[in-house]
Amino acid sequence: MLLDSSFFNQKTALVAQELLGKFLVRRIGGKTLSAMIVETEAYVGPHDLASHASKGKTERTKVMFEKAGVWYVYLIYGMYHCLNIVTEEKGYPSAVLIRALELEVEGKKIANGPGKLCRALGIDRKLNGVSAVAKNAQLFIEDRGEKIPRNKIVKAKRIGVDYAGKWKDELLRFYIKGNKFVSKK
């Protein structure tokens, strides 16, 4: 079942947890790739100092203010892309960063990190601002009936946000306990 805008229009920390066990589906060059989401992070609003949107609405961050169910893709460190899905009401900047997928090729994990996952699925800024819930979306998320029990969801600090004051210690990173594709312990 395709996840729709009502799913993404909920509290960001809830969406981040609910996305564990869902499948990210990519249509590219006539092929379809899909893999289970095993790790996410929530960027919960303009007051969240770890969020790009805490600096206000700019050319880069304006997508975070869009309605729920739009992709927010940006370039980081000059060489990697990060994939986020916008959440909550239009005008309220928040999103979930998808950090890792259960995906391997010839025994090699190729999506155990936000930059690697974008490389593996051919995701770049062309998808920024594009809908994940439109009929013919090239990139969307499906519920395939997998349900991750609460006691298998680990809550942890987010990665790479040491600049965020007290927000750096918030437990807004979520991953499936024991999963080998999670990017960091």
Next chain:
DNA sequence: GGTATGATGGGC
């Protein structure tokens, strides 16, 4: 096992 660092470019 661990920590340190360079690559590389756009945002502020």
Next chain:
DNA sequence: CCCATCATACCC
């Protein structure tokens, strides 16, 4: 100047 990263180098 600073990054919501990754691969590699080197050290214990």
